[in-house]
Amino acid sequence: MNYAIANFKMNKTSDEVDEYICELRQNLKNSVKTVICPSFVSLERAVKASFGSLIEIGAQNLFFEEKGAFTGEISIGMLESVGVKYAIIGHSERRHYFKESDDLLFKKVKAAANRLKVIYCFGETEEERDAGKSLEVTLNQLNLVKSFFENIILAYEPVWAIGTGKTANAEGSFALIKELESKLGALPDCLYGGSVNHKNAKSFIDAGFKGVLVGSASLDVKEFSKIIENMS
């Protein structure tokens, strides 16, 4: 089944997330797995608001330790305790703004892979693409988590396409996934992310991606509903 995953990033209050989920519940498709990833403070209410619907709730981040002196961090157990089922790990904004290293990402994926459905993000920057390094960079990013392939899903998010309106070419992007597969063997389900909207979502499914990870266009419930509609 294809996925439509909304990454709200640092947007929406808990009231706004509640309202959003109430409206989205009316517009779901059985054939599309729908996951909403609001901020940490909205997770518990989001789980309640989605109860009895096909919507599942994901976190945008987590920490690998179970408890202890890690001020400001959130553990997997805490996420499980409020009914969270998914977690995004390795988003380029975490890698870039918060300097998340390969070592840290490995620890996070290792800790979470058996407990939550991990959405592991990877993708090259514009500079890396222009230097012809897309394959090398993404291969390294995937090699890091290869031992967890059975328990995770992937999201290819070329960094230059995130929040820029510059969507990557669907066929070209999937050709990269095929190249990665020829090096690594079968890959887990792979989604596409980066300036997805209701007009281009279907092209990524048609190219072979198993769904979309949507930022800005997911913030408007009508637009996200159209994305789901157009994918199915």
Ligand SMILES: O=C(CO)COP(=O)(O)O
């Ligand atoms: O980062 C993204 C999803 O995780 C994509 O963001 P945009 O859809 O805003 O480009």
